[in-house]
Amino acid sequence: MAFTVVxxxxxxRLAEYPTMTAAEVAAVVDAADHAFRSWSRGASPxxxxxxxxxxxxxxxxxxxxxxxxxxxEMGKSRAEAGWEVDWAVDHFAWAAENVEMLTAxxxxxxxxxxxxxxxxxxxxxxxxIIPWNFPIMNVVRIVAPNLAVGNTVMVKPAPQxxxxxxxxxxxxxxxxxxxxxxxxxxxxxxQIPAVIADRRVVGVSITGSRRAGxxxxxxxxxxLTRVSLELGGSDPFVLLSTDDMDGLIEGxxxxxxxxxxxxxxxxxxxxxxxxxxxxxxxxxxxxxRGCVTGPPDAEGVEVCGLSSLVAAERLQAxxxxxxxxxxxxxxxxxxxxxxYEPTVLVDVAPGTAAYEExxxxxxxxxxxxxxEAAAIxxxxxxxxxxxxxxxxxxxxxxxxxxxxxxSGMVAINADLGGGPGVPFGGIKDSGSGRIGGIVxxxxxxxxxVLSIAS
Numbered sequence: 001m002a003f004t005v006v007x008x009x010x011x012x013r014l015a016e017y018p019t020m021t022a023a024e025v026a027a028v029v030d031a032a033d034h035a036f037r038s039w040s041r042g043a044s045p046x047x048x049x050x051x052x053x054x055x056x057x058x059x060x061x062x063x064x065x066x067x068x069x070x071x072x073e074m075g076k077s078r079a080e081a082g083w084e085v086d087w088a089v090d091h092f093a094w095a096a097e098n099v100e101m102l103t104a105x106x107x108x109x110x111x112x113x114x115x116x117x118x119x120x121x122x123x124x125x126x127x128x129i130i131p132w133n134f135p136i137m138n139v140v141r142i143v144a145p146n147l148a149v150g151n152t153v154m155v156k157p158a159p160q161x162x163x164x165x166x167x168x169x170x171x172x173x174x175x176x177x178x179x180x181x182x183x184x185x186x187x188x189x190x191q192i193p194a195v196i197a198d199r200r201v202v203g204v205s206i207t208g209s210r211r212a213g214x215x216x217x218x219x220x221x222x223x224l225t226r227v228s229l230e231l232g233g234s235d236p237f238v239l240l241s242t243d244d245m246d247g248l249i250e251g252x253x254x255x256x257x258x259x260x261x262x263x264x265x266x267x268x269x270x271x272x273x274x275x276x277x278x279x280x281x282x283x284x285x286x287x288x289r290g291c292v293t294g295p296p297d298a299e300g301v302e303v304c305g306l307s308s309l310v311a312a313e314r315l316q317a318x319x320x321x322x323x324x325x326x327x328x329x330x331x332x333x334x335x336x337x338x339x340y341e342p343t344v345l346v347d348v349a350p351g352t353a354a355y356e357e358x359x360x361x362x363x364x365x366x367x368x369x370x371x372e373a374a375a376i377x378x379x380x381x382x383x384x385x386x387x388x389x390x391x392x393x394x395x396x397x398x399x400x401x402x403x404x405x406x407s408g409m410v411a412i413n414a415d416l417g418g419g420p421g422v423p424f425g426g427i428k429d430s431g432s433g434r435i436g437g438i439v440x441x442x443x444x445x446x447x448x449v450l451s452i453a454s
Contacts (some may be wrong), residue, residue: 003159005163029154035150052096052175073135078296126151128152131158141436156187207230213231234428237256237270239272258290264384270284270377271367306340311338320355325354327365330345386431408427
């Protein structure tokens with residue numbers, strides 16, 4: 001088998017990257033382990049910052065080229081692909097600017113005559129398993145902080161996105177990163193357990209499906225390998241009150257449909273108070289019906305096709321099953337090739353598949369609730385717990401509700417923050433561990449307790 005780039009719009013095969021042999025995979029692990037010795041011990045934090053800062057600069061210079069790769073691999077609009085590159089630049093720049101903070105001692109309470117600190121120490125080679133929906137951003141947000149703290153990284157890209165990972169590796173090499181410190185691993189699923197089992201691989205970070213996360217966690221557990229799991233979500237958007245329905249609808253549209261709805265932390269379930277339900281539903285349906293659709297390079301396009309025919313067929317099957325189980329399609333529901341119409345579902349009942357599963361595409365589910373308590377109950381009635389959003393004119397109510405929502409991240413009257421210094425991750429079936437910020441950077445370090453007697 002091979003890692004294959006297929007144009008999502010035309011269905012044309014554009015490039016193939018051969019799967020590595022077992023010997024080639026072993027060579028990548030050897031190189032990552034060898035590079036760790038010099039990268040973690042031979043380079044100071046300040047010296048590690050240099051290629052990270054240079055990588056940010058090179059990504060800015062090659063922004064259009066990198067955006068083209070994203071469009072070619074997974075069909076994102078050209079504008080959104082450019083924004084993805086910008087976010088990746090920010091992550092490299094943040095890691096470079098904050099490398100001293102990420103590696104600094106963390107003071108602890110000390111007894112008289114003894115100073116105690118937590119001293120972050122890198123552990124070794126980390127395996128990063130990357131999904132297809134943000135093929136450059138998802139690479140950089142794992143690679144940048146791990147390189148900053150002194151680890152090395154092997155990047156296993158999604159099967160349809162081999163060029164993105166290769167482009168990041170190429171930029172880091174040009175920026176001066178030592179050979180082996182960041183390497184693309186073209187390995188099949190059945191080759192991954194052997195990599196995780198290697199004692200030189202100290203951790204594995206996966207962003208992907210619940211099923212994939214369970215498999216990786218099971219293997220990691222057998223070998224006591226650290227693991228960080230980001231496994232998607234079915235995020236609630238809780239509307240309690242508003243004095244700006246037009247602005248709220250525009251935000252709701254983008255929180256559901258950015259990247260054609262293929263975002264793990266997108267708002268997917270809209271939970272609306274009874275007195276606002278009809279107005280909200282009508283306005284959201286109008287915005288979904290009137291949005292600009294088309295191919296990735298179309299002027300002003302807001303919703304493109306999905307990343308592959310398989311993804312579109314899977315979403316269609318989910319919506320068809322929802323209707324069979326009693327849901328009603330208010331708008332959309334049609335598919336042409338990889339394009340799935342922006343869709344609104346109502347009457348999705350507890351116990352049905354669509355009530356619990358993640359709909360990975362431009363499909364919004366709208367629920368009507370009677371009061372705050374009911375809104376919280378519906379929001380939490382999901383296997384997932386990645387992000388949540390609460391909208392209200394009463395900030396005290398917003399914080400009260402946010403405290404009761406079972407999510408790793410909650411935003412009040414805003415979208416979720418996704419900056420490089422902000423930890424990202426969830427609970428329940430959305431996974432464990434965090435990506436980003438000092439918390440994410442410390443997922444694969446030894447926070448060594450150091451006691452120093454005066």
